Amino acid sequence: MSDFSVSDYRLSTLPEDRRPVCILGLGLIGGSLMRDLKQAGWPVFGWNRSEKTVERASRDGFDASADLVATLQRAEREDALIVLGVPVPALASLFDAISEHAPSCGITDVTSVKVEVHELVEAHGLTDRFVGGHPMAGTANSGWAATMKGLFQGAVWVVTYDNAVEHASANTAGAGSADAASADAASTSAGQSSQRWLDTWIRVVGIAEEVGAAVVPALARRHDRAVARVSHLPHILAEALAVTGDQGGPLALSLAASSFRDGTRVAGTEPALVRAMIENNRTAVVEALDETIALLQQARSDIADPVQDMRGLAEDGNAARGRFEARAGRKRGDTMHRPIIRVRPGQRGWLNQLQSAESMGAQIGIF
Amino acid sequence: MSDFSVSDYRLSTLPEDRRPVCILGLGLIGGSLMRDLKQAGWPVFGWNRSEKTVERASRDGFDASADLVATLQRAEREDALIVLGVPVPALASLFDAISEHAPSCGITDVTSVKVEVHELVEAHGLTDRFVGGHPMAGTANSGWAATMKGLFQGAVWVVTYDNAVEHASANTAGAGSADAASADAASTSAGQSSQRWLDTWIRVVGIAEEVGAAVVPALARRHDRAVARVSHLPHILAEALAVTGDQGGPLALSLAASSFRDGTRVAGTEPALVRAMIENNRTAVVEALDETIALLQQARSDIADPVQDMRGLAEDGNAARGRFEARAGRKRGDTMHRPIIRVRPGQRGWLNQLQSAESMGAQIGIF
Secondary structure, eight states: OOOOOHHHHHHHTSTTOOOOEEEEOOSHHHHHHHHHHHHTTOOEEEEOSOHHHHHHHHHTTOOEESOHHHHHHHHHHHTOEEEEOSOGGGHHHHHHHHHHHOTTOOEEEOOSOOHHHHHHHHHTTOGGGEEOEEEOOOOSOOSGGGOOTTTTTTOEEEEOOHHHHHHHHHTSTTOOTTOHHHHHHHTTSTTSOOHHHHHHHHHHHHHHHHTTOEEEEOOHHHHHHHHIIIIIHHHHHHHHHHHHHHTTHHHHHHHOOHHHHHHHGGGGSOHHHHHHHHTTSHHHHHHHHHHHHHHHHHHHHHHHSTTOOOHHHHHHHHHHHHHHHHHHOSSTTOOOOOOEEEEOTTSTTHHHHHHHHHHHTOEEEEO | OOOOOHHHHHHHTSTTOOOOEEEEOOSHHHHHHHHHHHHTTOOEEEEOSOHHHHHHHHHTTOOEESOHHHHHHHHHHHTOEEEEOSOGGGHHHHHHHHHHHOTTOOEEEOOSOSHHHHHHHHHTTOGGGEEOEEEOOOOSOOSGGGOOTTTTTTOEEEEOOHHHHHHHHHTSTTOOTTOHHHHHHHTTSTTSOOHHHHHHHHHHHHHHHHTTOEEEEOOHHHHHHHHIIIIIHHHHHHHHHHHHHHTTHHHHHHHOOHHHHHHHGGGGSOHHHHHHHHHTSHHHHHHHHHHHHHHHHHHHHHHHSTTOOOHHHHHHHHHHHHHHHHHHOSSTTOOOOOOEEEEOTTSTTHHHHHHHHHHHTOEEEEO
16 A cells, blocks of 8 residues: 555645546446536547447447457557446346456446445455545436436435544554544555555546536445435335225325325336345335334324324424425435535545534535 | 206306306405406306495495395396305394395305315205305405415316216115215106206306316316315414424524425414314315324334334325326426316216216316
8 A cells, every 4th residue: 555645645636637437237227327427528438238328328329339358458458447337136247357358447326336246345355446436316217218417416426434433443452443643643554444445435426526416425335324314215115005095996096185195206217126225225215214113103093093293203203304405406307415524535634524524414525 | 956957067067057146255266266257258247244345345346345145136037046255153134134035046156175064065955055165265365355266277176976976866765975876876766956056056066167177077076075185184284383493493494494394384374264264074074084193103102113114104105196297297386187087977887987977086077
């Protein structure tokens, strides 16, 4: 591990840092990212397993190939950042290929769970050049045909920083990783995250910002617990509501209006996609689901008993929605109000900056 | 009870039947109904407990009074249809006043539960001139200031017909009310619903159609079970989701996107309004909630076990949402596709027509 030199990293965030991006998997996320980066004048090329997708992307003027080895060799040659745009089950074989054909490239991904991906990365010995990513954008559609410009505009793009904490704590004798002050002091010492990891981290933040996303840092496990509550759980509840409404037969469906429509909307998502999210985030989903089931059981018992009332849940739920609205606005398309925290990658205090941003759900900017 | 004469009722549905409407309670529903009826040239006057509301309505050019007795005496004099636009807890005292000051007027209501209201009506001895109604329209706001033109355009307006079934079955020796054929045969005999009830029923359908609503007939208990699933349950789930998301702290709320936004939208409803709906429909809500909790517990156990999967709920929920979309469209503002069934009030076969419409969730038209 080489020493960290501040000037290298300040330079690398300047607009002139347009080292290439290599996207593996040109589906909705990977393909849309390719569109936006090319539009911004960024050198970008990609690979997809399906010849048909490669043909379509090429016809649309993009630099795409179905030859994985050649693509990875080119990535290595051109010092490209590799973006994995494939679903979790396809990651392992790509990590193998990257280890062999692109042994020094930085790597990031765009999948919706992070702990499982980090474990896979660790198992492949790639921790030191991997930064997890999760752009929280998407539509119900998939494949190259669904790709579009501007998909990430205004969306959150979570970027993990587990590597920085691990390196900091590994070099802070007797201090846990939660001890940010000690960890931070250590991060300026010899054992800090590798230059390659920091370089990768800065490049990931750079492309997310380039396409208009708000970068929010989070440890993998905190990301997974957060999305279990606000993204995976809503899918489960929407499905349970859809089934219960449907069991009421035609009369119930005929009387269904906007509360049922909105409450079941994401049940329209392809079941395989829902399963891919949830079955790769089991522990965190079960924790969130247990809390919800406990709330519903309390409400059930309050409603079943004529001398009780459901004031508790009605008022708590309304207050919670109010706090969400205060941050996110009442309607779709309203802009989320997030604090912005400036971070200086690798410099004294930067772990504190990341941890503060994470605890507030704040957006970060590099300076 | 006088005999039913066909020509009377066919006449009463002609556009010339513009006997007055008297609205008690000028909140969102009552006040908006007043706007639409007046706009359509219908004679309409109303009462509200609050002098301030009466002043505002009068200033807007409406015929409003804070004198309940005088209003009811006028309703009786002018053969007005009385529309109760007040919440359930306010109904009992109005039924007392109506019994005393408007002893022959037809009565309907616009509250969101029907069994409890029908029981109250029965206790006041008003069954024979009461038709339950539930226009499924509304906004998060309330009071005269929230009233608007066109609120009911395209909305469902449920109209109950319990009285017709009860009269039919009471006169069909040995046959249950579910025996539509016998009930129907009986409904043309001497013991059928009173002329006053039929007249009220036709007038209620007439005003609902006048303001652009789709009239769907339902027995009180079937209405309550249906709305428990598609209207009351979505509020409970939205509240539980809002609380569980909020318990994830600022990071979770910052990562919350459209699935959380849509899934919690109705948690923004005033808690008192949610409680009024649900606490007046306890049995049906508990039944629906128990089904949902059972689905969630099964999903929880499938997700917690690494060798299981959540295919069951994911696929059932997606299929159920698909059936809803086939009927209602994918987006807000899409038009619900309902069959239309024509009924001939009080004539041979009309109970069959109503029961068919109810079982299909069909809209009815009078001919």
